[in-house]
Amino acid sequence: MSIKVGFDHWAVYSKYHDWQLMSPFDPELFILDEDLWYTAKDGSRFKVPAGFLTDLGSIPVPLWPILPRDKWPSAFILHDYLCEQSWISRIDTDKLLHEALIYSGARRWEVWIIYIGVRIGAGIGKVKSWFLKWAM
Numbered sequence: 001m002s003i004k005v006g007f008d009h010w011a012v013y014s015k016y017h018d019w020q021l022m023s024p025f026d027p028e029l030f031i032l033d034e035d036l037w038y039t040a041k042d043g044s045r046f047k048v049p050a051g052f053l054t055d056l057g058s059i060p061v062p063l064w065p066i067l068p069r070d071k072w073p074s075a076f077i078l079h080d081y082l083c084e085q086s087w088i089s090r091i092d093t094d095k096l097l098h099e100a101l102i103y104s105g106a107r108r109w110e111v112w113i114i115y116i117g118v119r120i121g122a123g124i125g126k127v128k129s130w131f132l133k134w135a136m
Helices: 073-083 090-103 108-135
Strands: 013-015 030-032 036-039 045-048
Touching: 036 073, 045 073, 073 090, 090 108
Parallel strands: none
Antiparallel strands: 013 030, 036 045
């Protein structure tokens, strides 16, 4: 019996407007309007609950013409949600983003640029965390 890998449906989301939470320096936020389900190639199922807030892809603005942050919103929403969970490692979360991008139709070069970007971001986060612990 084979499993159907990918999203049950594409993410349904809308702009989020809570001016108390936002500042001119924050990215635009979006809210997931319906639960989002993803089935990984190993058969694992992941649910992102409705109401989850996301900035979609955390892609620098100058790269938006070649890597629009809203081109694969389901994959980015899954990644953002899993990054906030303590039961899954960041490396596994990034690997799931890689897989979800492929099953969302991203081209191989797009997948690798995004994957390298999130791995660099994870490394920067670790350095910041280490520095803050060391400085205290």
